[in-house]
Amino acid sequence: MSQKANSEKKIVGIIGLGLIGGSMAIDLKRRGFASRVLGVESDPVHASAAKEIGLVDEIVSYEDCISLSDIVVVAVPVGAAVKMLPDILDRFQAQGTQDKIVIDTCSTKAHIVRSVHYHPMRPAYVATHPMAGTEYSGPWAAMPGLFDGRACIFANSEESDPKALATIEGLYDTLNMRPAYMNADNHDVHTAYVSHISHVTSFALALTVLDKEKDEKHIFDLASGGFSSTVRLAKSSADMWVPILVQNRENVLHVIETYIEKMEAFRKAIEEFDEEGIRDLIEQANRIKKIIR
Amino acid sequence: MSQKANSEKKIVGIIGLGLIGGSMAIDLKRRGFASRVLGVESDPVHASAAKEIGLVDEIVSYEDCISLSDIVVVAVPVGAAVKMLPDILDRFQAQGTQDKIVIDTCSTKAHIVRSVHYHPMRPAYVATHPMAGTEYSGPWAAMPGLFDGRACIFANSEESDPKALATIEGLYDTLNMRPAYMNADNHDVHTAYVSHISHVTSFALALTVLDKEKDEKHIFDLASGGFSSTVRLAKSSADMWVPILVQNRENVLHVIETYIEKMEAFRKAIEEFDEEGIRDLIEQANRIKKIIR
Numbered sequence: 237m238s239q240k241a242n243s244e245k246k247i248v249g250i251i252g253l254g255l256i257g258g259s260m261a262i263d264l265k266r267r268g269f270a271s272r273v274l275g276v277e278s279d280p281v282h283a284s285a286a287k288e289i290g291l292v293d294e295i296v297s298y299e300d301c302i303s304l305s306d307i308v309v310v311a312v313p314v315g316a317a318v319k320m321l322p323d324i325l326d327r328f329q330a331q332g333t334q335d336k337i338v339i340d341t342c343s344t345k346a347h348i349v350r351s352v353h354y355h356p357m358r359p360a361y362v363a364t365h366p367m368a369g370t371e372y373s374g375p376w377a378a379m380p381g382l383f384d385g386r387a388c389i390f391a392n393s394e395e396s397d398p399k400a401l402a403t404i405e406g407l408y409d410t411l412n413m414r415p416a417y418m419n420a421d422n423h424d425v426h427t428a429y430v431s432h433i434s435h436v437t438s439f440a441l442a443l444t445v446l447d448k449e450k451d452e453k454h455i456f457d458l459a460s461g462g463f464s465s466t467v468r469l470a471k472s473s474a475d476m477w478v479p480i481l482v483q484n485r486e487n488v489l490h491v492i493e494t495y496i497e498k499m500e501a502f503r504k505a506i507e508e509f510d511e512e513g514i515r516d517l518i519e520q521a522n523r524i525k526k527i528i529r
Numbered sequence: 530m531s532q533k534a535n536s537e538k539k540i541v542g543i544i545g546l547g548l549i550g551g552s553m554a555i556d557l558k559r560r561g562f563a564s565r566v567l568g569v570e571s572d573p574v575h576a577s578a579a580k581e582i583g584l585v586d587e588i589v590s591y592e593d594c595i596s597l598s599d600i601v602v603v604a605v606p607v608g609a610a611v612k613m614l615p616d617i618l619d620r621f622q623a624q625g626t627q628d629k630i631v632i633d634t635c636s637t638k639a640h641i642v643r644s645v646h647y648h649p650m651r652p653a654y655v656a657t658h659p660m661a662g663t664e665y666s667g668p669w670a671a672m673p674g675l676f677d678g679r680a681c682i683f684a685n686s687e688e689s690d691p692k693a694l695a696t697i698e699g700l701y702d703t704l705n706m707r708p709a710y711m712n713a714d715n716h717d718v719h720t721a722y723v724s725h726i727s728h729v730t731s732f733a734l735a736l737t738v739l740d741k742e743k744d745e746k747h748i749f750d751l752a753s754g755g756f757s758s759t760v761r762l763a764k765s766s767a768d769m770w771v772p773i774l775v776q777n778r779e780n781v782l783h784v785i786e787t788y789i790e791k792m793e794a795f796r797k798a799i800e801e802f803d804e805e806g807i808r809d810l811i812e813q814a815n816r817i818k819k820i821i822r
Contacts, residue, residue, distance in 0.1 A: 367751055387751060416751075429738050430751045434759040437730050439810060440791035442817035445722050448787055458660055458680060458709075458723045464821050465758040466727040471818050474811040481799050481807055492796045494741060496789060498733035503785045506774050514774055517732060518767040524735035525764050528757050 245271035246403075249305030251298065251320070253277045253286040255369060256341050257311030258378025260411065261291045266380065269410040276301045277375075286375040302327045307337045307407065314342040315479030318351050325357040337400045339364050339407075343427060343476075344483040345391040345420040359397035362404040365389040365423065366413055367431070371471040388413035391420040428487035433495060435469045435477055436488070442470035538564035539696075542598030544591065544613070546570045546579040548662060549634050550604030551671025553704065554584045559673065562703040569594045570668075579668040595620045600630045600700065607635040608772030611644050618650040630693045632657050632700075636720060636769075637776040638684040638713040652690035655697040658682040658716065659706060660724070664764040681706035684713040721780035726788060728762045728770060729781070735763035 248270040250257040257275070264270040275292030277283035283295050302308055302324055310317045310324070317340050324338045339362045342348055349363050368386040370377060388408045393401055405415060418426070445467070481488055498517075505513035541563040543550040550568070557563040568585035570576035576588050595601055595617055603610050603617070610633050617631045632655045635641055642656050661679040663670060681701045686694055698708060711719070738760070774781055791810075798806035 369755065371755075386754075389751070426751050429741060430756045433737065434734065434756045436792070436795050437734055438759055439814040440788055440795060441727065441730055442814035443791040443794075443810065444726065444784060444788045446813070446816055446820075447791075448722060448784070458682070458719050459821055461679075462662065462664070462762050463723045463727045465761055466731055467817055467821060468758055469755050470814045472811070472815075474808045474815070477811055478804050478807050481795075482802060482804060485799055485802070489796060489799055491737060491741070492792060492799070495733055495737045496792055496796070498736040498740075499729070499785060499789055499792070501736075502729050502733060502774075503782060503789070506778055506782055506785070509775060509778070511771050511775060514771045515767045517736065518765075518770055520739070521732040521735040521763045522765075522767070523739055524760055527739075528752055528760060 245269065246306040247272045247274065247304060248307045248309060248407075249274040249276065249296070249301035250292065250309045250311055251276040251301060252310065252312035253282060253291055253375045253378070254311065255373050255377040255382070256366065257309060258286060258289075258291045258375045259368075259380070259382035260309060260311065260341075260366075261286075262378060262380045263383065263411055264407065265293075267410050269407055274301050274305055282375050286378075289375060289378070291375055291378055299327075303331065306335065307339065307403070310338065310340040310342075313476050313479050314344050314348065314483050317342050318348050318483075321348060321361065322352050322355060325352055325355045325361060328357050328360055336360055337362060337403060339404055341366055343431065343480050345389070345423045347483050349392050349395075349420040353395075358395055360400060362393070362396045362400055363391040363420065364404065364408070365391065365427070366408065366411070367427075368413075371468050373473045373476065383408075383411040383413050386413055387416050389423055390415060390417050391423050393417055424484050425487050428484055428491045432480060432484055432488050433491045435472055436481070436492060437495065438467055438469035438472075441467050538562065539599040540565045540567065540597060541600045541602060541700075542567040542569065542589070542594035543585065543602045543604055544569040544594060545603070545605035546575060546584055546668045546671070547604065548666050548670040548675070549659065550602060551579060551582075551584045551668045552661075552673070552675035553602060553604065553634075553659075554579075555671060555673045556676070556704055557700065558586075560703050562700060567594050567598055575668050579671075582668060582671070584668055584671055592620075595629075596624065599628065600632065600696070603631065603633040603635075606769050606772050607637050607641065607776055610635050611641050611776075614641060614654065615645050615648060618645055618648045618654060621650050621653055629653055630655060630696060632697055634659055636724065636773050638682070638716045640776045642685050642688075642713040646688075651688055653693060655686070655689045655693055656684040656713065657697065657701070658684065658720070659701065659704070660720075661706075664761050666766045666769065676701075676704040676706050679706055680709050682716050683708060683710050684716050686710055717777050718780050721777055721784045725773060725777055725781050726784045728765055729774070729785060730788065731760055731762035731765075734760050 253275045261273045265273050273292045274296045276298050328336050366388045368383045546568045554566045558566050566585045567589045569591050659681045661676045
């Protein structure tokens with residue numbers, strides 16, 4: 237990691253003060269990476285909440301954020317981020333700056349990386365996906381320590397300026413994240429499997445239960461810890477998840493297809509009273525123990 | 530609750546010293562409901578572990594457990610329990626006892642309740658389902674406080690002797706469980722929705738990921754908290770879940786069918802780039818917030 241990159245505190249401008257942007261704001265300031273944290277938030281209620289909670293030092297305009305910050309963090313849903321990123325690089329170019337860096341935190345990487353692939357300021361962009369979150373959103377969901385111990389993916393990092401990359405590695409090191417390096421397309425395949433499909437299965441589970449169980453009192457009574465943890469992600473916001481599912485459409489469809497096949501295998505085995513078949517499926521599934529603590 | 534029922538400590542015999550039986554043993558003894566806890570465990574390794582950990586005062590034979598205990602708790606997988614329960618009532622009858630009680634803790638209730646419906650000793654049986662658990666099993670998984678604050682279902686409680694019922698209400702009160710009363714058939718419908726389907730979806734999720742993701746290192750790296758909580762139940766044991774899925778076959782199949790329809794709705798909306806459709810599905814699913822904290 238470049239010595240110079242870490243020798244001075246940075247002004248960090250965060251666009252989007254939700255769970256991810258807000259949580260970054262807290263820890264980058266507290267842990268001394270940022271000298272100042274500026275925030276941009278289009279929703280006025282969220283903006284004033286973020287200021288009141290103390291997530292940021294100041295709420296500024298989008299334009300001021302880009303001109304005042306050393307590092308701009310785009311922490312908005314991926315649909316908006318894909319439009320915003322080229323504009324930010326345009327502005328860097330117009331300002332004639334060499335040292336500014338922009339990063340995004342989106343959960344899909346192929347489209348956004350492709351959107352600026354030929355931009356002359358491409359080296360100033362570091363594509364990242366900090367793999368952390370909860371089912372809650374908005375500035376009220378922000379919390380210290382959200383990223384601690386989790387993985388952060390750097391996508392197509394060879395397209396970034398090495399000095400910019402080192403600075404951002406330092407940023408995520410401050411957040412106590414484990415770095416992983418990956419091609420953007422591979423990233424999207426992997427996250428379809430270990431993140432996106434989990435959300436779809438939770439949404440479908442919630443829909444199933446809500447659809448059939450008219451007596452809500454009973455759901456509440458009978459819901460054990462197992463159900464709660466399985467359905468937890470179904471609280472996740474449409475604003476965030478619609479663009480993810482659309483942008484990662486091919487991969488997500490592929491995983492849904494496989495998933496439905498597995499459900500059909502269970503259905504068939506149960507239908508046929510095939511106890512050995514059910515046992516085989518469960519014991520295969522149990523191998524997940526080796527991977528997930 | 531009958532005063533007499535709670536006026537004296539009971540000898541409790543627990544058949545099956547796994548997560549449920551073992552956790553009951555701990556708290557019934559510690560909290561003073563049981564004067565002595567006897568244990569029956571067919572697996573010799575589990576039996577000696579249960580003794581070493583101190584879950585029970587003594588490991589006894591099945592026969593001794595039934596003759597020595599005031600309350601017999603059948604905490605074995607439901608397939609075995611359905612065979613064991615009539616035998617225990619037979620033995621109560623042969624002993625000419627009037628005061629003994631047997632309960633089960635199984636996750637499906639219709640079959641087991643039906644199996645002793647016409648037994649002359651039926652009133653000595655209280656059918657219960659303490660809705661608590663983790664994805665772990667065996668005596669090592671037993672823990673104090675497992676049941677605290679959870680719901681306990683009493684199925685077809687009108688078929689039990691009122692005094693026996695009051696005693697068992699006292700037992701679950703000691704475990705800090707909220708009682709709920711339900712017809713056994715309704716119980717099985719409800720648990721298919723809020724417990725059994727969660728397990729099937731987790732198993733299918735684990736199978737999907739394990740099937741496609743050859744590079745296990747990447748699953749581990751990318752697995753966020755969301756994936757872990759959604760897939761957690763996939764660690765659950767086949768010994769417990771094969772009989773549950775088979776015994777609750779009709780209800781589980783019905784729920785799986787609805788669930789696959791919901792997954793297909795997602796697939797179709799994503800396939801057709803139908804952002805409004807995806808948003809509708811997610812926002813409907815979000816209503817689960819009102820029910821599950």
